[in-house]
Amino acid sequence: MEVTIPALRKAFRDVGYITDEEVVITVYLALKLEKPLLIEGAPGVGKTELAKVLAALFDTELIRLQCYEGLDENKALYEWNYQRQLLKIQISRETACTEDLERDLFAREYLLERPLLRAIQADRKVVLLIDEVDKTDEEFEAFLFEVLSDFQVSVPELGTLAARQIPVVVLTSNNERELSDGLKRRCVYLYLDYPGVDREIEIIRARIPDIGEKLSTEVARAVALIRSDQDVRKKPSIAETLDWARALLALEKDRLTKAGVNQTINLLLKTKADLDAFHKNIGASRLEEYVRAEKG
């Protein structure tokens, strides 16, 4: 696919990723400038999905590095296959010459490629998703931005391995801690927020073609109201909105009603505290009135 703004816009629509023009332009710039795209935003606004969509658009592999506390270079970049090396030593103990054995032991076949190295060594351009980078330690982050600035890594026993193709890199962060300036400087930055009501209606209709106009509108309005409640800690994600809409559809609802809300609200709100906050501050009856009144 040729990377232009209209082509990206159309491709996003074709795969059902409905988004704002700002997002299209930012993705376009990241691709053209060959810079990593750092996406921040609340959980469930479609950050990871964007990486998947890019892989689908370019018809290429998505290599995912899921970050967590304690993630280190061995898990992210490469590791020597220690067990296999030991087996080789045991087998060749009597026969092989020591020097040959040592050379053999550090050959590529004993190297376990982890996501970063796999992305750099791939024959064709891949999409590398470094998910929830804010969960890693600061030391790992520093290591990461070295890799991302040069797209090459040094394996002492093998030398420098440079990227065959510069991958499309997407980093996501839930903003649980502030990332370092060094990492941010190397990236094109995108902040994704929850979609507005109109945008969410579009998303619902694109993903659930069978849904009626009234139900999709009322669901989007109801979700926007729930998200605006300060006491609801875990705001409903776009995926949860879609699940909720599908559930209502499965129950053959064509409008949002008090009974329908009470039957299905736990698909949207998943902690007791949030459900309590919903019943206390909004409630099913008021939600029904609200979405109807808005419509009128």
Place this chain on the structure above:
Amino acid sequence: MKDCLEVNVVRFIHLLRHTGVRIGSGEVIDALNALTLLDLSDRRSVRAALQATLVKRPGERAVFDRAFDLFFAPPEEKQQVTARHHHKWEKRQDMIRQAEEELTFQGQALELSDREKTVYASIPEADRQKILDYVKKTAEGKNVEQHFRPILESVVKGSLSYWRKSLRNELDLSEAPDTGDRELNALLEGVGSTGEGGFASLLEEDMQNIADKDLPRARELIRRLARQMVARITRRYRQSKKHKQLDLRKSIRSNIRFGGTMFRLRYRSRRIQKPRLVLLCDVSGSMARYASFVLQFIYGIHSVVGSIESFVFSEDLERVTPYFGQSDFNTTMLQIINRSAEWGRGTNIATALRTLRVKFPSVLTGDSYVIIVSDTKTMALDEAAKELAQLRRKVKDVVWLNTMPDTDWENAKTVMAFQKLVRMFPCNTLADLEKVMRKKIFV
């Protein structure tokens, strides 16, 4: 044309940097490269490109939007902004001149800051006249010599400080930094004062001045800060890899099946030690607002640092730990305020600390940190200092978060007395609170 674009972008970046947005030179190059890829006549594309390459913190987006709208406005609008700024600047200069001419001591102007001079010129006529009369009478008094001048200055400064606080909602004392470019100065002032600030401005606001309408946003901000803190605290505990030690006994035992070859290594790590915190929060009349913010913050991290003993105090001390962790924050606060006998009364730190020592000795152990949140204002200062010294000996550390602005510390006896005994940090904004918690307590 190209030069023109570059100059404009660099000036815009200059403006952003003066508002506090951190932009490196690599990002400037990225921004210029990005603009070459886009249709420059499309305002939306230019905005998106500059935003994506220059603004990398959610809190800076509001500032960027205001700066972009002002900087890339039609020339006539920009001229109006510059003219308004110049008019305001001239008015301010007149006020400063007035203060310099009127507030003199034996023919010499008193040494006051420009901000103090502006406050003087802004206070009501009758009150200004009172200050003026006092200065004149003092200057013309018998046997009054030059060395009396600093005393007079100190009295006048004290009075102006009172007026600055009283008129804080009416006075505009904001002073944008000088960029060396008149137009940018004007725009910078516009960026600083247009509309509502984001979380960034709330962070820097004195907690006492956070308006009621901003409380939901402040609550959300505190929740976010607490969540970030939680992520930090738990991460610290799990950074065990470095502390891991090889467990030889277990490693040998589990590798016997491989003929003694060490295929699988077994490690052991130190037991996680969470800090024991004892929070003493002053809830006297002057402190109630601060207390509600600090308690909310502590409430947020309570779930991970389970062993927080919380107390509120004013004339005496009261344990409030049982209220935490049972219901949501608003209910908890209501419970504390309704049931606490201490909320909103006067302050006696000595009695409070004595009660802590006598009634709750079990919470004061060698591994506990005591955090005191108070403006230090108290009755029975000497006794309070003695109690504090005793407390310091019993626990690992005592950290005092002082809500009094640090500019006033040198004139406060209580601060002087307590500062000798414990570590004291200013804490009158949410940014201070977050910084102290992050850098001084959970280091």
